[in-house]
Amino acid sequence: MTTTGATDGRVARGARNRDALVEALLELLREGSLQPRAREIADRAGLSLRTVFLHFDDLESLYGSAADHQAAHLAARYSALSTDGPTGDRIASLVRRRAEIYEEIAPVRRAGLLVAPASPVLTRRLADTAAWYRREVARVLEPELAALDGRRRADALAGLDLALSWEAWDGLRRVQRLSVAAARRVTTLLVERLLASL
Numbered sequence: 001m002t003t004t005g006a007t008d009g010r011v012a013r014g015a016r017n018r019d020a021l022v023e024a025l026l027e028l029l030r031e032g033s034l035q036p037r038a039r040e041i042a043d044r045a046g047l048s049l050r051t052v053f054l055h056f057d058d059l060e061s062l063y064g065s066a067a068d069h070q071a072a073h074l075a076a077r078y079s080a081l082s083t084d085g086p087t088g089d090r091i092a093s094l095v096r097r098r099a100e101i102y103e104e105i106a107p108v109r110r111a112g113l114l115v116a117p118a119s120p121v122l123t124r125r126l127a128d129t130a131a132w133y134r135r136e137v138a139r140v141l142e143p144e145l146a147a148l149d150g151r152r153r154a155d156a157l158a159g160l161d162l163a164l165s166w167e168a169w170d171g172l173r174r175v176q177r178l179s180v181a182a183a184r185r186v187t188t189l190l191v192e193r194l195l196a197s198l
Contacts, residue, residue, distance in 0.1 A: 018055045018065070020045040025066045029111045063112070064121035070108060071129070074101060081140050087195065094140050094164065095188050098133075099180055102169045109166060134161045144195050156198055163190040 024044035028036040038059060042049045056062040078101070081093050102109075116122040137160050138145060145153050162168060164187065172183040 014055065017047055017051055020047060021052060021055060021062060022066050022069050025062060026070065026108060029108045032107060034111045034114050060119045060121050063115060063119060064125065067112065067122060067125040070105065081136065083140055083142060087144060090140050091188060091191050095184050095191065098164055098169065099184050102166055103180060133165070137161050137164055144198070148198060152198065156194065159194045160191060163187060163194060
C-alpha cells in the first residue's frame with residue numbers, strides 16, 4: 001500500500017469512528033440516558049475509551065457534533081413550509097411540522113437542556129435553533145404579521161413563537177400528558193386565537 005493509500009485509510013477510519021461515536025451518543029440519549037459517560041459511549045460504538053478523546057477534545061465537543069448531526073438530519077428531511085394559501089392551512093402545516101420534529105428530538109433535546117448550563121457549545125446551538133424556529137414562524141405567518149405596526153408585530157411574534165415552542169409542546173406532552181393529536185389541537189387553538197386577537 002502506498003503512503004497516500006495508508007493515509008487515506010486512516011482518514012476514512014477516523015471519520016467512521018467519529019460518526020460511530022456521534023451515533024452512539026445519540027442512541028444512548030434517545031434511549032433515555034440523559035448524561036452518558038465517555039465509557040458508555042465508547043462501548044456502544046464498539047471503540048476504546050481512548051478513541052473518544054482522540055477524536056474529540058472533551059464530551060462537550062462530542063455533544064456539539066451530535067447536535068450538528070441531528071440538525072443536519074432534520075434539515076435534510078424537511079423542506080421549507082409554504083407562505084402561500086389560507087391562514088388555516090399554513091397554521092396546520094406549521095403545527096404538524098413542529099409536532100413531528102419535537103416528537104423526534106424529544107429525548108435528545110431533554111438531555112441537551114440538562115447539559116447546556118455547563119456547555120457554551122450546547123447553549124449556543126439551542127439559541128441558534130430557537131432563533132431559526134422564530135424566523136420560520138415570522139416567514140410562514142408574514143401575511144398576518146405584516147398588517148401590524150412595530151410593537152404589536154413584535155408582541156404577536158413573541159406570542160406565536162411561544163405557542164409553537166419546544167417548551168410549550170413539552171409542557172403539553174410531558175406535564176399535561178396529552179396525546180400528540182390533543183397537543184396539536186391545543187397548539188392550533190392557541191395560534192388561531194392569538195392571530196384572531198390581533
